[in-house]
Amino acid sequence: MCTAATYKTKNFYFGRTLDYEFSYGDEITVTPRNYPFEFRYMGRKDSHYAMIGMAHVAGGYPLYYDAINEKGLGMAGLNFVGNAAYQEVDESGDRDNVAQYEFIPWILGSCASVGEARVALDRMTLTGTPFSEQLPTAQLHWIIADRNGAITVECMADGLHVYENPVGVLTNNPPFPQQMFLLNQYMGLSPKQPLNTFAPEVGLNTYSRGMGAIGLPGDLSSTSRFARVAFVKQNSLSGDSEAESVSQFFHILGSVDQQRGCCEVASDKYEITIYTSCCNADKGIYYYNTYEGHQINAVDMNRENLDGAELARYPLIQRENINWQN
Numbered sequence: 001m002c003t004a005a006t007y008k009t010k011n012f013y014f015g016r017t018l019d020y021e022f023s024y025g026d027e028i029t030v031t032p033r034n035y036p037f038e039f040r041y042m043g044r045k046d047s048h049y050a051m052i053g054m055a056h057v058a059g060g061y062p063l064y065y066d067a068i069n070e071k072g073l074g075m076a077g078l079n080f081v082g083n084a085a086y087q088e089v090d091e092s093g094d095r096d097n098v099a100q101y102e103f104i105p106w107i108l109g110s111c112a113s114v115g116e117a118r119v120a121l122d123r124m125t126l127t128g129t130p131f132s133e134q135l136p137t138a139q140l141h142w143i144i145a146d147r148n149g150a151i152t153v154e155c156m157a158d159g160l161h162v163y164e165n166p167v168g169v170l171t172n173n174p175p176f177p178q179q180m181f182l183l184n185q186y187m188g189l190s191p192k193q194p195l196n197t198f199a200p201e202v203g204l205n206t207y208s209r210g211m212g213a214i215g216l217p218g219d220l221s222s223t224s225r226f227a228r229v230a231f232v233k234q235n236s237l238s239g240d241s242e243a244e245s246v247s248q249f250f251h252i253l254g255s256v257d258q259q260r261g262c263c264e265v266a267s268d269k270y271e272i273t274i275y276t277s278c279c280n281a282d283k284g285i286y287y288y289n290t291y292e293g294h295q296i297n298a299v300d301m302n303r304e305n306l307d308g309a310e311l312a313r314y315p316l317i318q319r320e321n322i323n324w325q326n
């Protein structure tokens with residue numbers, strides 16, 4: 001499972017948790033403007049927008065899980081198992097055929113906004129072509145967002161759907177319209193204390209703070225994480241500064257953090273939050289922490305040569321760094 005969210009203060013922030021039982025070998029990867037992208041069906045693109053994100057680099061190719069580009073557009077792929085169904089290659093010559101593993105570079109390489117991504121999506125066919133035998137097709141859906149809004153992209157047996165995403169969050173199954181529908185159940189929840197509308201003549205009272213959100217689901221299912229992170233994000237308040245915004249963003253995704261032992265996926269195998277990311281999409285900074293390393297680390301794309309042609313790669317820091325005070 002995974003959860004993605006957007007957040008806006010003075011700057012625009014975009015990030016996700018990646019929850020799984022093992023790691024593919026993830027690296028913060030900066031793709032500069034002149035890295036030659038060899039697209040499976042669309043030929044080679046020698047220049048494009050620069051991007052930074054989390055990727056598994058295979059044979060020199062950045063397989064992005066989530067990234068932002070230098071124009072402030074963000075995109076993340078999350079599991080959509082059992083529902084994702086990709087399209088056949090369109091031979092008509094009228095369409096852009098894009099393999100699922102190159103979807104993030106395709107969009108972030110050429111689109112500066114959600115509006116431009118929508119135009120690109122209109123002429124795109126998303127194919128299930130695997131990257132390699134060792135890395136078969138991943139069943140994903142995507143969130144694409146900028147400071148003005150977000151969309152969800154789901155390729156299913158009945159076609160490629162592009163939905164307006166008014167909450168700016170995404171988790172996993174079921175399809176997005178059902179996730180949004182389920183939020184209806186929680187419309188009564190509030191950060192304020194409840195009033196006794198249950199039965200005024202019964203002497204009910206608020207014995208604790210936080211009772212306005214009783215009913216918000218606490219489990220790790222994707223529908224529950226969707227409702228929980230949407231509630232936390234919609235009610236989130238923080239100062240505008242970088243430190244306050246980044247801190248608050250990690251708290252938002254902290255509401256759906258997965259602790260080892262609580263989600264068994266096979267005997268003795270547990271899903272955990274491998275990493276949590278928070279990109280400042282205006283400044284090109286990728287902040288992250290990991291399960292074994294809670295300190296926030298950062299990679300700034302603007303400290304790399306963005307006019308270069310070589311990937312810059314930073315392996316994840318996976319150890320706790322305790323700040324002793326005496």
Ligand SMILES: C[C@H](CCC(=O)NCCS(=O)(=O)O)[C@H]1CC[C@H]2[C@@H]3CC[C@@H]4C[C@H](O)CC[C@]4(C)[C@H]3C[C@H](O)[C@]12C
Pocket residue numbers: 001002018019020024056063064065077078079080081100101130131135136137138139140172173
């Ligand atoms: C496992 C992750 C989703 C985590 C998740 O959601 N786990 C809950 C399961 S569930 O919700 O309970 O079902 C997903 C998210 C992004 C994926 C990579 C995308 C690029 C590339 C595409 C290639 O085709 C295959 C290899 C490749 C590196 C992919 C590996 C893997 O698939 C990644 C990491």
